[in-house]
Amino acid sequence: MITKICRDLRYVCPFNKTVKWMVCAAFLAVHASLFTGCSDFLYDDSDIVAYADRDHLQTDGDTLWSVAGIINKMQVVADRTVLLGEVRGDLVSVTANTENDLRDLASFSVKTGNKYNSPVDYYAIINNCNYFLANADTTLKDNRNEYIFMKEFAAVKAFRAWTYLQLACIYGRVPLITEPVLTKEQSEQDFPLCDIQQICDYFIKDIAPFAEVEMPNYGRIRNTDSRLFFFPIYVLLGDLNLWAGNYRAAAECYYQYISRRNGKNSAYPLTTHAVRFMASDSHWQMTSDSWTTDFESESVLANSELITMIPGDSIPSEGNYSQLRNLFNTTEGNEYKESLVPSQSLYDLSKAQKYCHYTSGNEYVFSPDGLPGNRSGDLRLQAAFSSLDNANIVLNGKKITNFVSNSKFATRNVHVYRRATLYLRFAEALNRAGFPHFAFQILKRGVNNTVIQNEVLPYYPAEADWLSTFDFPDLLYVLETTAGGSSENTMGIHSRGCGYSAASTQYVMPNDPTLSGQALLDYQIEKVEDLIVDEEALELAFEGYRFYDLMRVAMHRNDDTYLANRIAKRDGVLDATLYSRLSDKTSWYLSLE
Numbered sequence: 001m002i003t004k005i006c007r008d009l010r011y012v013c014p015f016n017k018t019v020k021w022m023v024c025a026a027f028l029a030v031h032a033s034l035f036t037g038c039s040d041f042l043y044d045d046s047d048i049v050a051y052a053d054r055d056h057l058q059t060d061g062d063t064l065w066s067v068a069g070i071i072n073k074m075q076v077v078a079d080r081t082v083l084l085g086e087v088r089g090d091l092v093s094v095t096a097n098t099e100n101d102l103r104d105l106a107s108f109s110v111k112t113g114n115k116y117n118s119p120v121d122y123y124a125i126i127n128n129c130n131y132f133l134a135n136a137d138t139t140l141k142d143n144r145n146e147y148i149f150m151k152e153f154a155a156v157k158a159f160r161a162w163t164y165l166q167l168a169c170i171y172g173r174v175p176l177i178t179e180p181v182l183t184k185e186q187s188e189q190d191f192p193l194c195d196i197q198q199i200c201d202y203f204i205k206d207i208a209p210f211a212e213v214e215m216p217n218y219g220r221i222r223n224t225d226s227r228l229f230f231f232p233i234y235v236l237l238g239d240l241n242l243w244a245g246n247y248r249a250a251a252e253c254y255y256q257y258i259s260r261r262n263g264k265n266s267a268y269p270l271t272t273h274a275v276r277f278m279a280s281d282s283h284w285q286m287t288s289d290s291w292t293t294d295f296e297s298e299s300v301l302a303n304s305e306l307i308t309m310i311p312g313d314s315i316p317s318e319g320n321y322s323q324l325r326n327l328f329n330t331t332e333g334n335e336y337k338e339s340l341v342p343s344q345s346l347y348d349l350s351k352a353q354k355y356c357h358y359t360s361g362n363e364y365v366f367s368p369d370g371l372p373g374n375r376s377g378d379l380r381l382q383a384a385f386s387s388l389d390n391a392n393i394v395l396n397g398k399k400i401t402n403f404v405s406n407s408k409f410a411t412r413n414v415h416v417y418r419r420a421t422l423y424l425r426f427a428e429a430l431n432r433a434g435f436p437h438f439a440f441q442i443l444k445r446g447v448n449n450t451v452i453q454n455e456v457l458p459y460y461p462a463e464a465d466w467l468s469t470f471d472f473p474d475l476l477y478v479l480e481t482t483a484g485g486s487s488e489n490t491m492g493i494h495s496r497g498c499g500y501s502a503a504s505t506q507y508v509m510p511n512d513p514t515l516s517g518q519a520l521l522d523y524q525i526e527k528v529e530d531l532i533v534d535e536e537a538l539e540l541a542f543e544g545y546r547f548y549d550l551m552r553v554a555m556h557r558n559d560d561t562y563l564a565n566r567i568a569k570r571d572g573v574l575d576a577t578l579y580s581r582l583s584d585k586t587s588w589y590l591s592l593e
Contacts, residue, residue, distance in 0.1 A: 064218065066132055066152070067132070067152050067155060067156065067216065069128060070125060070128045070129060070132065070156060070159055071229055071310075071311065072320070073121075073124050073125045073128055074125060074159065074163075074310050075310060075311070075312060075313070075320035076121045076124070076125075076320060077121050077122060077125070077163075077166070078310040078312060078320070078322060078414040079322055079323055079324055079414065080116055080121075081166065081310070081414060081416065081544055082324055082414060082542075082543065082544035083102065083105070083116060083324075083327075083544070084105065084116060084170055084544075084547070084590075085543075085544035085545055085546060085547045085548050086340075086542055086543070086544050086545075086546055086547070087102055087105045087106050087340065088105055088106065088108065088547040088567070089546030089547040089549075089550065089567060089570075090343060090345045090346075090537075090546065090550070090566045090567045090569065090570040091342065091343050091345065091346040091537055091541045091542065091546050091570070092106075092340050092341070092342065092343055092346075092541075092542065092546075092570075093106075093340070093341055093342070093343040093344070093570060093571060094106050094339065094340065095337075095338060095339055095340070095341055097334070097337035097338065097339050098339040098340065099339065101114045101115050101116055102116070102327075102339060102340070107578065108578065108581055108582065108587050108588075110590055110591070112593065117590045117591070119167065119170075119171060119174070119592050122163050122166060122167050123177070125159065125160075125163045126160055126163055126164065126177060127177070127180055127181055129156050129157075129159050129160040129163070130160070130177065130178060130179055130180040130181075131180040131182070132152075132153075132156045133153065133156055133157065133160070134179060134180050136149040136152065136153050136156075137149065138150055138153050150213055151213060151214055151215060151216045152216055153210070153213075154207075154210035154213035154215075154233065155215060155216055155230045155231075157206060157207050157210055157233075158207060158210075158230065158231040158232075158233050158236055159231065160203075160206075161203040161206060161207050161231075161236050161240065162231050162236055164176075164199050164202075164203060165196075165199060165200070165203070165236075165239065165240060165243070167199075168194070168195065168196040168199040168200075169196065169243075169548050169551065170589065170590055171589050171590055171591075171592050172195065172196070172586075172588070172589035173193045173194060173195050174193065174194060174199070174592070175191040175192070175193055175194075176191060176192050176193075176194045176198075176199070176202065177191050196243055196244075196555075197243075197244055197245075200240040200241070200243050200244035201244060203236075203240055204237060204240045204241060204244065204246075207233050207236060207237065207240075208233075208237060210233055211233045211234050211237060211253075211256070212260075213233070215227055215230040215232065216230060221311070222311070222314065224298055224311060224413065225298070225299060225300045227300050228298060228300060228306060228307075228308060228309050228311075229308075229309070229310070229311055230308065231308050231416075231417070232257055232261075232307065232308070232417075234253050234254070234256045234257035234260070235253070235254070235257050235307065235308075235417055235422060237249075237250075237253040238250045238251075238253035238254040238257070238422075238425060238426070238429065239425065241253060241429075242425060242428065242429050242432075242552070243552060245432075245556065247429045247430075247432040247433035247434075248429075248433045248466070250425070250429035250433075251426060251429040251430045251433055251470075252469075254422055254425060254426040254429060255426065255469075255470055257422065258422065258423075258426070259471070262302045266302070266476070267472075267473070267476035267477055267489075268302075268419065269303075269446075269476070269477050269478075269489040269490045270419060270420070270423055270446060270489075270490055270491060270493065271303055271305075271419075271489055271490075272290075272480050272488055272489060272490070272491050272495075273290040273291045273293070273294060273305075273496065274290060274291055274491070274495055274496045274497065275287055275288070275289045275290075275291045275292070275379040275380055275382075275383040275496070275497055276288055276357075276379065276499060277355070277357055277367065277379075277499070279357075279358060279359055279360045280360045282359075284367055284368065284371050284375060285375075287375070287379060287383070289383050291380065291383060291496055291497070292383050292384060292407045294306070294418070295384075295407055295408050295410055295415070296407075296410045296411065298411060298413060303489070304419075305418045305419045305420070306415055306417075306418050306419075307416075307417035307418055307419065307421075307422065308415075308416045308417040309413045309414060309415045309416055310413065310414045310416060311412075311413050312412040312413050312414060313412065314412055316333070321412070322412055322413070322414055324409045324414065325409045325410075325412075326339075327339045327340050327409075328340050328404075328406040328408070328409045328542060329404060329405055329406050329409060330400065330402070330403045330404045330405070332395070332396060336395065336398065336400045336402075336403070338404045340542075341385075341387070341404060342381060342385055342541070342542075343570040343571060344570070344571050344572035345566070345569055345570045345571070345572065346381065346537060346541055347374065347381070348572065349378075349534060349537055349538065350374065350376075350377050350378045350380070350381040350382075350538065351369070351374075351376045351377040352377060353377035353378040353497070353498050353538070354366050354367075354377070354498065354504060354506035354507065355367040355376075355377060355378065355379065355497075355498050355499045356498060356499035356500045356501060356503055356504035356506070356507070357499050357500075358482050358499070358500050358503070362482075364500065364503050364504075366506065367499075377498070378497040378498050378538050379497045379498075380496060380497035380538055380539065380541075381497075381538070381541070383407070383497075384406060384407050384408055384541070384542070385404070385405070385406050385407075385542075386404065386405050387402070387403070387404045387405075388402070388403045388404075389401075389402055406542060408541075408542050408543060409542075415543065418543075420493060420496075420539050420540065421540060421543075421545065423442055423493060424442075424493065424532060424535060424536050424539065424540070426442065427439040427440075427442040427443060427493075427532050428529070428532050430442075431525055431528050431529055431532060432525065432529070432556060434460075434463075434521065434525070435456065435460060435463070435467070436509075436510075436521070436524040436525050436527075436528040437455060437456050437459045437460075437509060437524075438452070438456045438467070439528050439532065440509050440510075440528050440531070441455050441456065441492070442492065442493060443492050443493050443494045443501070443507075443531060443532065443535055444492040444494060444501050444502060444504075444507055444508075444509075445479065445491070445492045445501075445502040446477070446479055446480065446490040446491045446492050446495075446502075447470075447472050447477065447490070448472045448473065448474045448476075448477035448478070448479060448490060449471065449472055449473060449474055449477075450474055450479075451472075451479070452467065452468075452470065452472065477489065477490045478490055479491065479502075480495065480500075480502070482500065493535055493539060494507060494535060494538075496539060497538055497539070509524070509528075510523070510524050510527035510528060510531075511524070526557075529553060533549060533550070533553060536549050547567075550562070550563045550566055550567065551563055551588060560582075560583055560584075560585050561583055563582060563588070564578075564579050564581075564582035564583045565579065567582055568582060
């Protein structure tokens with residue numbers, strides 16, 4: 001049965017210029033048909049038709065507030081971008097304070113009316129993008145002979161592609177609508193239902209021609225650099241190709257962003273930001289932390305971690321205020337009752353790592369097990385998340401017995417892409433493309449041309465030409481050493497929380513001496529992928545990627561139990577009911593109803 005959901009969607013740009021959009025964003029539940037339509041359209045021709053008749057989108061002023069209006073619609077789904085990816089994963093647990101809608105997400109038992117299941121909000125973005133793309137005149141030039149709309153045109157293409165990828169990951173099969181729907185008659189036509197593969201195939205072709213178009217720059221808005229509001233097309237192409245199984249193309253796209261992000265002949269290295277024990281500390285108590293500062297910084301400097309974010313309102317009453325800080329932290333806004341905390345699975349994974357410590361005595365040792373304060377194993381969890389039980393803190397006259405803090409949610413804005421995300425997906429693509437040694441070096445040592453020459457090329461001599469297209473000049477990508485030189489800017493991602501992983505004898509390339517040839521390669525691809533998935537958990541926990549990372553790997557392995565097993569064990573023991581539910585792939589997706 002077709003479900004009809006239509007809504008009067010209004011979009012307000014932050015420049016006090018309001019336009020009423022009466023567009024259909026109604027979609028039906030997935031059924032046997034390959035097509036669907038929208039109806040019950042709430043149409044008001046007094047605004048939208050007159051507006052269209054005025055030949056909208058022909059000045060640079062139009063571009064500014066039109067794109068701002070789309071960003072305003074992006075704010076509506078910003079929190080969901082994190083919550084749907086994290087609450088359904090294996091790294092986060094609910095608490096006694098968690099609202100029912102989030103609790104139902106975590107148990108994969110979403111009921112009708114769940115506020116986090118609203119596809120209409122995504123299609124509001126899409127219809128605004130479709131309208132812009134249909135009406136922007138890309139041939140117009142300004143008095144400097146520069147195209148007025150090209151940067152915005154590419155940016156809106158990217159908004160639409162990202163939104164459709166989100167939809168496909170959340171709902172499985174979704175209506176593909178690429179023209180603006182402005183009338184009841186248009187809303188009643190049939191639209192094709194597309195799965196993730198089809199969505200990726202379509203939008204790879206759609207955005208690829210704009211990969212090298214510069215992103216818009218509107219200066220600073222509310223003290224934030226506006227360039228962070230946009231999605232780099234090479235990064236999106238990497239993601240789309242990765243989901244589609246085009247692994248070489250995905251690796252090439254991620255590399256193109258890395259090599260071009262700061263201009264030609266530049267670099268975008270991982271940096272040596274990490275959480276580590278002090279070399280002089282023989283009691284495993286004192287740590288230094290340059291890692292968590294990346295979550296507070298929202299700049300576009302050459303070495304900035306953040307790539308893309310969705311800007312949030314600064315005042316709760318403004319309507320699109322992000323609640324993530326109130327869900328992941330103890331705050332006045334949630335009456336000092338946090339809703340989401342690390343799962344037992346994340347604690348166990350963190351403790352299972354082997355921290356390789358370089359001491360002031362010039363030797364490498366491993367930290368002992370059983371250290372208090374979650375200081376055993378990887379140090380990133382204890383740096384990002386802290387919990388004080390029986391704290392007896394008094395805040396604003398209220399006694400707080402339990403106080404938690406999550407440094408990944410320190411600003412009002414919702415971070416979508418950052419550098420470590422990019423490098424981990426680059427590793428995932430290279431590994432699946434058949435180059436596990438290359439992928440592993442991104443985790444263990446970091447990459448420059450010397451590493452590629454010595455640690456990668458010897459294993460794949462027949463692929464030397466392709467592998468040599470990845471150029472990481474040694475002068476620009478300087479590997480970390482224990483000397484800590486000022487020019488050092490490259491290390492393995494594992495070193496961000498596990499000490500000097502480049503020197504660790506416990507963190508080595510997987511190998512099985514009983515295997516050879518293709519059997520050995522297949523074995524290494526699977527084992528390195530396991531390491532990448534673990535590293536994604538250690539580095540990216542709470543940021544909204546986890547469920548989709550597990551989904552993508554399960555799809556590539558054609559093994560639904562891969563996802564089911566990990567999520568069903570989020571609390572440390574197997575939840576048989578949840579495992580059974582997730583073993584049915586249809587339960588991975590929300591309903592379009």
